[in-house]
Amino acid sequence: IPALSNVLYSEDILFPIADFYLKKERWNEAIEVYEEMETIGALQGRGAEYYQKLGYALQKNKKYAEAIDAYLKADTLKPDNIWNNRHLAICYRLNRNYQAALSYYKKVEEATPEDTNVIFHIGSCLAELGQYEEAMKYYEKIIEQKPLAIDYMNAGHVAWTMGDIQKAAALYGKSITANGNRERFLEMFRKDKEALLKQGIQEEDIPLMLDLL
Secondary structure, three states, X not given: OHHHHHHHOOHHHHHHHHHHHHHOOOHHHHHHHHHHHHHHOOOOOOHHHHHHHHHHHHHHOOXXXXXXXXXXXXXXXXXXXXXXXXXXXXHHHHOOOHHHHHHHHHHHHHHOOOOHHHHHHHHHHHHHOOOHHHXXXXXXXXXXXXXXXXXXXXXXXXXXXXXXXXXXXHHHHHHHHHHOOHHHHHHHHHHOHHHHHHOOOOOOHHHHHHHHO
């Protein structure tokens, strides 16, 4: 309603509406309101928070490249925010830019060195980049703490890719133990088959490895 636009189109009105949509996981509507705020210049010193929230809505809507743009604007206004760096890392990883994801995950690791989730994703990015020896160091960090079945399995994948069949088999065995049964392990393992093939594992070697377990 044009007559109400001057009254309603202000930061104090639009920001709570956008936040409401965000909390209700209505991503499209949140994005629409946040973008409207930028169009009319209703940020008033809350730019970093605004771009973080816009980025989050875009990320949840699987618009990773656009989310990265928003998060980078937030980073310009409020550099080295841990939350922002973490979400930049996630979006770069989901957009398959593993080098950029790695740089942001390492920034988060500096601030939260005990975060095993971050350590895991650093290892995954290194593996995607073919830096297997470096990736193995990160999986070993996880195994020193409280590893889950998937942590043992991923470490096994890296060891196998590096050519250490004995170490890979031992790690897979620990994954089976942590899973509680072999079938659950095999279900997880099958999901990673394509990734293993891309990393140079020969398809005919997979049943041979499983026979060792």
